[in-house]
Amino acid sequence: xxxxTYTVEGMTCGHCATSVREEVSELEGxxxxxVDVESGRVTVTSDTPLITDAVAAAVTEAGYRLVA
Numbered sequence: 001x002x003x004x005t006y007t008v009e010g011m012t013c014g015h016c017a018t019s020v021r022e023e024v025s026e027l028e029g030x031x032x033x034x035v036d037v038e039s040g041r042v043t044v045t046s047d048t049p050l051i052t053d054a055v056a057a058a059v060t061e062a063g064y065r066l067v068a
Contacts, residue, residue, distance in 0.1 A: 001045060002045070003045050005042070006041070006044070006055060007066070010063070010065055011064055014037070016037060016062075016064065020033070020035055020058075020059060024062075029046045029047035030050070
């Protein structure tokens with residue numbers, strides 16, 4: 001198992017968190033996605049380490065931006 005924390009810009013509410021959680025959860029191997037709107041932190045637990053570009057694309061699909 002791998003756990004990685006990312007920072008996402010632009011989330012302001014529970015709906016934002018749900019959108020990000022749903023998109024990132026669709027990535028292969030993802031087991032759990034925890035989103036903290038206030039800090040912008042998104043912690044992803046997955047079977048193996050994820051490719052950052054794939055996570056960034058999922059966050060973009062949700063309407064937000066992954067901070068490098």
